[in-house]
Amino acid sequence: MKTDLDVDAEVLLEALNDGEKAKALMAERGWTEDDLVARAEALNKSLVESMASVNVV
Amino acid sequence: MPQGGLLSDAIRRLQTTTEADFRATCVDILSAEVDWASVVRDHLASVTDDSLVDGTRRIFVEGVEPKTLLLHDEPGRFRLVLNHFDKASFLAHQREGRITPHYHHFDFATRVIGGSYHHLLFSNSGDVARPKLALRHRTRDDAGHVYVLPWDEFHCVLAPEPDTMSLQIRSPARCVPNRRPLATTAKELLVARDVALGALDALPPAAVSGQVPEFAQCWL
Numbered sequence: 001m002k003t004d005l006d007v008d009a010e011v012l013l014e015a016l017n018d019g020e021k022a023k024a025l026m027a028e029r030g031w032t033e034d035d036l037v038a039r040a041e042a043l044n045k046s047l048v049e050s051m052a053s054v055n056v057v
Numbered sequence: 058m059p060q061g062g063l064l065s066d067a068i069r070r071l072q073t074t075t076e077a078d079f080r081a082t083c084v085d086i087l088s089a090e091v092d093w094a095s096v097v098r099d100h101l102a103s104v105t106d107d108s109l110v111d112g113t114r115r116i117f118v119e120g121v122e123p124k125t126l127l128l129h130d131e132p133g134r135f136r137l138v139l140n141h142f143d144k145a146s147f148l149a150h151q152r153e154g155r156i157t158p159h160y161h162h163f164d165f166a167t168r169v170i171g172g173s174y175h176h177l178l179f180s181n182s183g184d185v186a187r188p189k190l191a192l193r194h195r196t197r198d199d200a201g202h203v204y205v206l207p208w209d210e211f212h213c214v215l216a217p218e219p220d221t222m223s224l225q226i227r228s229p230a231r232c233v234p235n236r237r238p239l240a241t242t243a244k245e246l247l248v249a250r251d252v253a254l255g256a257l258d259a260l261p262p263a264a265v266s267g268q269v270p271e272f273a274q275c276w277l
Contacts, residue, residue, distance in 0.1 A: 010216035013175040017197045044192040047158055047177065047213055051188070055159035056234045057118055 005042055012039055063089075063096050064129075064137075071135050071226065079135075080205045083166030083226045084277060087203045088267035093224050094170040097139055098257035100128055101250065109250055110243040119241055120155055122147040123223070124249045136227040140167070141253040142174065142217035158190055158213045164228040166205045168267050171260040172221025173199040178272060179211040185232075194272045201265050204273035208232070220256035 005012065007029070015025040015036065026036055067086045074082040087093070101109075112127035116138060123140035130136050150156050158179050176198045183189035190211055198204070206212060208231040269277065 010175075013195075013197075013216050016195065017175065044177075047192070048179070048190045050154055050157045051190075055157055056185075056232070057121060057159050057161050 005039060005046070007039055009043060012043060016040055063091055064100050068129055068131070068137070072131060079228060080164070080166060081277060084203055084205060084267075084269060087166055087168035087224065087226070088269070090264055090266045092262055092264040093168060094222065094257050094260045095262065097128065097170065097222075097224055098254060101126065101139065101254055101257070104128075106243075106247055110246050113246050113250075114239055114241075117239060117241055117246065118236070119239065120150065122150055122156070122217075123221075124253070126246075126250055126253055128224075133229055135229070136163075138225045138227060139253060140223040140225055141249070141256060142172065142214075142219075142221040143252065144217065144219040147217055156213065156215065158188075158211045160185055160211050161206070161208050162230050162232045162234045164205065164208050164231065165225050166203070167223045167225040168203045169198050169200050169221065169223045171200055171256070172218035173197055174217040174221055175215045177213045177215065179213075181209075181211055185209050196270055196272055198270065200263065201267055203267035203269050205276045206273070207276060220259065222253070222256060222260070 007025070011025065015022040022036060025031070026033065029035070070082055070086060071079075104112075109126070112130055113125070115130065116125050116127050116136065118125065123142045124146070126139045126141065128137040128139055147156070158177070174197070176196050177192060178194040178196075179188075179190040180193040181188045181190055188211060208228070
């Protein structure tokens with residue numbers, strides 16, 4: 001997974017899973033909730049688009 | 058019951074369960090109030106090097122995380138596997154674009170026995186060969202979480218804590234993956250075993266009941 005996100009995926013995922021971390025991240029970055037959601041959608045999109053070939057493990 | 062007996066008891070139950078009851082039996086076993094990390098550690102430490110290498114070569118997949126170590130093989134029936142997420146290796150694979158949505162060639166039930174990870178599940182409006190994926194659920198799986206996943210469900214694990222471990226019970230193969238011959242050496246597999254043993258040793262004792270997260274209830 002390669003993304004052009006301006007936030008570390010791990011930090012973003014923790015924030016998406018924890019309201020207090022979300023508030024802290026938004027305050028730190030000066031983001032609105034829409035800004036946070038936009039990053040979540042960008043992460044989802046990058047994951048789906050990262051499948052150069054179907055991967056079976 | 059002695060710890061070795063717990064794993065033997067689990068294997069006996071799996072040997073006698075029906076296909077229809079397989080998932081429920083797996084979840085029941087993995088949900089037991091047992092310190093599975095300690096049980097797995099003791100078992101893994103007791104396996105001879107030759108046996109560990111011979112078994113693990115059958116399941117080891119290069120270029121992905123977690124690293125997989127075979128604990129028990131019941132050919133054509135089930136396998137018990139320890140998954141170990143090595144953080145440095147995970148991040149290296151992620152930088153190379155190898156951590157992506159995927160499916161497995163087996164159904165599985167798993168219990169996180171140490172650490173945690175973020176788990177993304179995808180709906181697929183295509184098929185396994187030509188998937189059209191959309192995120193349908195995102196969750197964080199913590200130690201004690203038990204879930205099942207059918208083989209053709211696309212999912213992806215991200216951001217594991219260092220040394221996250223899970224105990225996995227696999228069904229027989231549902232399809233045949235195309236694999237290149239394994240280049241990983243016996244010595245490298247034994248190093249992976251020793252690293253996993255160290256990580257298991259470092260986990261705090263925890264004999265707690267497992268919990269099935271909401272997303273997995275539909276597959277019980």
